[in-house]
Amino acid sequence: QYASLLTFGRATLLHYYCKYKAMGLRKLCFALVACACFQVGSMRAISQLSRNIEITNKSGHKMHVYWINPITGEEILTNSDGMLNGASLRFDSFVNHTFLLRETPSGQTGTCGGTSSNDDSCHIAYMTVSDSSKQVFHVKQGLEVVEKQDSKSTSFVESKSIISRCKGATKTALKNGKITVEEAVDELISCVTYDVASKLEAASEEISYQAKVRIGIADQLEYYTCAGNLPTSEPIKQRTWYHESEDTTSNVNVLHEHGASKIHAISNFITQDECAAIQKAAKPRLHKATTADGKGGSTYNPHRKAMQAGIPIPWNKEATGDLIARVSRRLYDYTNHATGYNLDVTGQEDIMSIQYFGRGENDTAPDQYKPHCDGDCGGLKHKRGGRVATMVMYCDVPERGGSTNFKNAGVTVKPTFGSAVFFSYLGEDGNMDNQFTEHSGCPVIEGRKHIAVQWMRLGVDAENPWDSFNTLTVQIEDED
DSSP states (O other): OHHHHHHHHHHHHHHHHHHHGGGOHHHHHHHHHHHHHHHHHHHHHHHHHEEEEEEEEOSSSOEEEEEEOTTTOOEEESOTTOBOTTOEEEEEEETTOEEEEEEOOOTTTSSOOOSBTTBOOOOEEEEEOOSOSEEEEEEETTTEEEEEEOHHHHHHHHHHHHHHHHHHHHHHHHHTTSSOHHHHHHHHHHHHHHHHHHHHHHHHHHHHHHHHHHHHHHHHHHHHHHHTTOOOOOOSEEEEEEETTTTEEEEEEEEEEETTEEEEEESSOSOHHHHHHHHHHHGGGOEEOOEEOSSSSEEOOTTEEOEEEEEOOOGGGGGGTOHHHHHHHHHHHHHHHHHOOOOOSTTOOOEEEEEEEOOOTTOSSOSEEEEEOSSOOSSOBOOTTOEEEEEEEEEEOOSEEOOEEETTTTEEEOOOTTOEEEEEOBOTTSBBOOSTTOEEEOOEEESEEEEEEEEEESSOOSSSOGGGBOTTSOBGGGOO
8 A cells, every 4th residue: 555655656756857857957846845745745644544454254264355456456465374264354554445355265175165055156345444443344254244333433423413413404594594694603503512412411321320230240249259269350461660769679460440540459568577567556556447427427337347556657757767657658659650649648647557357257247348438439529638549558468368359340459468459549630430449358267367558638738637627528627
């Protein structure tokens, strides 16, 4: 395809050279510049017409794909080895370019076998590249070509249909003298706005319905996921994080990234000494864990059974190597690296030491934390001073149970000593996550689970610390 374009360019240059040779070098230069500008403009237009194509062979037979030169009509083979049944071919082409698909005869029989035992003819088919941004062609039995459009192209077609209908109605009214030109503009805008709003409403209802189905399925699978003691979910991508101030590198498994929500599993994040320092500081402060009561306060809840203690972070000892301050600085540095929130440590919550104890399979009320969100997770705008990210660090790991399960994201994290799971729930648009970071601490069956947890907030500072907000993220001084 590019060779044809280059041939065209050379022919054009030769044409201008011959035509303007007698006019002198100066005019020839002007002509060549004009030709070059024409070619640059042509290449820009061509780039806009470029399309990504995928062909999948489901015909049951081997086939070859030929590009048909739009200038000469020549059939040019695109895949010398052919496409076996089930294979896919991906390439770039241009709008309105045509391809020939031809079944390949068997090397043994010399025939194609056709669609039945009585038909040994070799089928051919043609496919033409459309205006869709990305096109997937499925070639079925008998070389029947079926195009599967992507959502972007479908939306483009629908938008063109809306504009065409509204334009036609407005044009008719204008032609009949029923409205003025100014009124026609308003009428066109009103028509398009109404139709688009209707489409968006229908799409929103469909998304809401599918979300309810997804969450319902996740609720039913929650028990089985926890009981199954599953391994950590496979990552969708892997990264490394270099912590410059400590000259250390950690491996990061990205388990989920979607809009406002991120879930990362980080190896070798907290040391044995740091865990011991947190446990020692927590020991005299341990008490039964509480949850938000929905009225701005806290209460004991059977959905959360554990012992916990909040530990103020001794930032004044950071320069002398305090272990708790050291790991706290590390987790804030990672959070800002992963999210760009640029959180400051001033006014943040205490680091929390939480302990769960296993009492065997027959325990009817095991230590656990049933599904919950650490911050708002209804997809609404972030409230100043509200939580936006969590770091859970595993210090003691139980023999059975105790995984962290994100049921709506389909993600499970099995605790391993020294590792951490990080998750954030605020998007770039200022909206909170819509339930993907809802999670549970699965029941601990055998052994002890000790975690250090840091909940991080956006919008707190020395004058507006975390405890100046109630559990509804309403500043206490504003409650009245």
